[in-house]
Amino acid sequence: MARDHVLKVSDLNIDIQRLRTPVFLVDEARLRANVAILKEVIDRTGCRIILALKAFSTYATFHVLRDVLHGTCASSVDEARLGREYFGKEVHVYGAAYSDEDFRELLKYANHIDFNSFTLWEHFRSVALQAKRKKGIHFGIRINPEHSEAPVALYDPAAPLSRLGVVRGEFRSDLLDGISYLHFHTLCQQNADALVRTLYAVEEKFGEFIPQMAYINFGGGHHITREDYDRDLLCQTIIDFKKKYGVEVYLEPGEAVALNAGYLVATVLDVIHNGMDIAVLDTSAATHMPDVLEMPYRPYILESGLPGEKSYTYRLGGVSCLAGDVIGDYSFDKPLQRGDKLVFTDMAIYSMVKTNTFNGIRLPDIAIMDSEKGWVKIHKRFGYGDFKRRL
Numbered sequence: 001m002a003r004d005h006v007l008k009v010s011d012l013n014i015d016i017q018r019l020r021t022p023v024f025l026v027d028e029a030r031l032r033a034n035v036a037i038l039k040e041v042i043d044r045t046g047c048r049i050i051l052a053l054k055a056f057s058t059y060a061t062f063h064v065l066r067d068v069l070h071g072t073c074a075s076s077v078d079e080a081r082l083g084r085e086y087f088g089k090e091v092h093v094y095g096a097a098y099s100d101e102d103f104r105e106l107l108k109y110a111n112h113i114d115f116n117s118f119t120l121w122e123h124f125r126s127v128a129l130q131a132k133r134k135k136g137i138h139f140g141i142r143i144n145p146e147h148s149e150a151p152v153a154l155y156d157p158a159a160p161l162s163r164l165g166v167v168r169g170e171f172r173s174d175l176l177d178g179i180s181y182l183h184f185h186t187l188c189q190q191n192a193d194a195l196v197r198t199l200y201a202v203e204e205k206f207g208e209f210i211p212q213m214a215y216i217n218f219g220g221g222h223h224i225t226r227e228d229y230d231r232d233l234l235c236q237t238i239i240d241f242k243k244k245y246g247v248e249v250y251l252e253p254g255e256a257v258a259l260n261a262g263y264l265v266a267t268v269l270d271v272i273h274n275g276m277d278i279a280v281l282d283t284s285a286a287t288h289m290p291d292v293l294e295m296p297y298r299p300y301i302l303e304s305g306l307p308g309e310k311s312y313t314y315r316l317g318g319v320s321c322l323a324g325d326v327i328g329d330y331s332f333d334k335p336l337q338r339g340d341k342l343v344f345t346d347m348a349i350y351s352m353v354k355t356n357t358f359n360g361i362r363l364p365d366i367a368i369m370d371s372e373k374g375w376v377k378i379h380k381r382f383g384y385g386d387f388k389r390r391l
């Protein structure tokens, strides 16, 4: 991200040489800055914003978010429980399907539950209506506007044959009794223009049902805290929508909440040569930053350049046995040597929630820091027990 390209390691305001690596650092100062932007959107529009736990669940930092955000959204029973226990406020849940056991448990933690189909709604309806009466739980339907904006097929819930959300042809207007909201999620790291185009499709297909809802959830994927994000357009769009239909609006971003708010610090373990210089690190794309291979993308490293841009170019490889465990090619002002520390940026989102212990590689420590106040403290350390417990 542009902001990080001008950052220096010294701007972190902590001594990274003293850290045991690999370690994720979550910067409360950056979280505060993101939340201030989200607060501005809430204040201008009266919308409600909840944190998508799938992107960022580092609960030791929830105290920074809790006063502004209205709650969390979960994809499973365990996320819902984490949201209830560590965030509080509202807990929304959307899963592609629920087992009977899941649903019973969800009723303990959630106050808003979405169904991915009318068959599921019919299956759970009598239990749900009872929970609505007794506990005030709200139920909704996820719709699929069949309008694609996501740049990558893997992240496009509106792609042909998608299982995510009810398409207009399958929508059951006769089963809306007890349904208080509609939910769509089609965006991925996008600006407000993509939301505007999506809303055209939503209104065209489902507009007739909107006035009878209490609210519409516009999903996640809004990169609201990115420098070039058009917040005026977002705010005007929400204000106009609320006025037109007389409904409340929810947003459930994950990335935007913790964008650029985390780092992964790794150490060079070896430098070898095979056609080019290759540095092997004590981290791994496969286990510690799987989105680098899945998206795929090239994370930025503080004070690095593109290959050839600075004097010394290296391919950075992970410590796992996977041949494709390659983070990318980078250049540096000085030659790399064993013991050098590298700081990967934007590592708070879809990182700690996705790590794994393939090869028995240890999970990185998790530390919380504050780049304004200059402190860092270890939140979690992992070891053999974490590896063994999963097997």
Ligand SMILES: Cc1ncc(COP(=O)(O)O)c(C=O)c1O
Binding pocket: 052, 054, 055, 094, 185, 187, 188, 189, 219, 220, 221, 222, 252, 253, 254, 255, 256
């Ligand atoms: C239903 C739903 N809501 C919210 C999100 C959060 O999206 P993001 O982290 O891109 O803002 C996702 C991401 O996949 C999602 O599937």
